[in-house]
Amino acid sequence: MTHIAAEPGDRYAAVTEEIAQIPLHYPDPVAWRICFGxxxxLLLSFFISAGVLFANGVGVWGNNIPVNWGLAIANYIWFLGIGHAGTLISAMLLLLEAHWRNSLNRFAEAMTLFAVICAGLYPILHLGRPWYFYWIAPYPNTMSIWPQFKSPLTWDFFAVLTYLTVSVLFWYVGIVPDLAAVRDRAKKRRQQVFYGLVSLGWRGSARHWARWRQSYRLTAAIAVPLVVSVHSEVSLLFAAGPIPGWTSTVFPPYFVLGAAFSGFAVVSMIAVVLRHTLGLTNLVGERHLDLLGKFVLATGLMTAYGYWAEVFDAFYSGDRQDIGTLMDRLAGDYAWSYWGAVVLNFLPLQLLWWRAIRTNPVLLLLISLSVTIGMWFERYMLLVTTLYRDWLVSSWGAYHPSFWEWSLFAGMLGVFLVPFLLFVRFLPVISSFEIKEAAFEEQHDA
Incomplete structure (x- = not known):
């Protein structure tokens, strides 16, 4: 890859050249084809599992009474949470003018977009008749039937659709100038046509830049509140019901911080992998790894406080059902999920207090992977340990995910990876013009 030159003019040109050449001349196509295959x-597993589900109904899953929310809803919350860090890095740090985000925001936004798509598919698949999912939308119809706005399914519809729409707009508006840069350097006709169409006739005029800045910042301002509102809505799916272990006011901030925790962990993993495979060590440097490690540590400690607050809340309330649910989490049939979440989320996390660990790509990758798995354990624990022992002893029942639930989960990872790998292969993964803008401002201030 081209390294950044010393002279300012050459340095700015080298940044654009380095990033634009990735989709035009991918550095390691063999490795990409193996990963894509x-x-x-995994994507084939999704289609097979979804086909079996449509043909036989949700009875092929392990859901039962009282555990009528199983792996599907746990994965829905997990995928939706992963996307939050992309919005925080891109939108909030853009408004705060934190320029270090410029090396991370593009692939973080793509991660958000594809994770939200995966999350949005789960409530649809969870429906008894998923081909009628559009009934959740409020639209005039001949039967004069409107959605039940007290239903969590309706809340999911509005939350996910709003988040997905804003994520698509924010990602696409931000990438247009770089698409034009790739278009101007393309040599093959099909590349010129493709990048010419998706860059929407961008010419880099003063009027184009003025409109772009207005739309980009406006979309960012809309996206930031969604980080809080969307996962707060998900937490209310739990807290709004009279279920022991869920009726806590700590749930909205607890869910939002947990989502940011898992999201920053996934962004850290992606940053380390792309930095190595695409030779971007001069653009995604140790400073970026250090800051990502700090964000993972900070959000992890906040999430740990949520764990402690949940324990305190149960004992302080004095409610026998809440205390019983808590003790069951600690030592019941599914205690492995609680302690798995605690161990994987918070023990390796303590290594991030040291800068040498935060800037070590391999260690940061392993710690982030541990957090990602640990947060999945947490979602599973919150659902199953609360539901499998209902108010009535006669309705107690164990929950075991079926083969088709696991295969659908594996397939959903394919739904995430396939478009993300296509993005890495054919689109600019880093915002070159924002990096140049930040470098110019730093040079001007100096």
């Missing part, structure tokens, strides 16, 4: 196998 594996992702396609």
């Amino acid at each position: 594996f992702a396609l196998l």
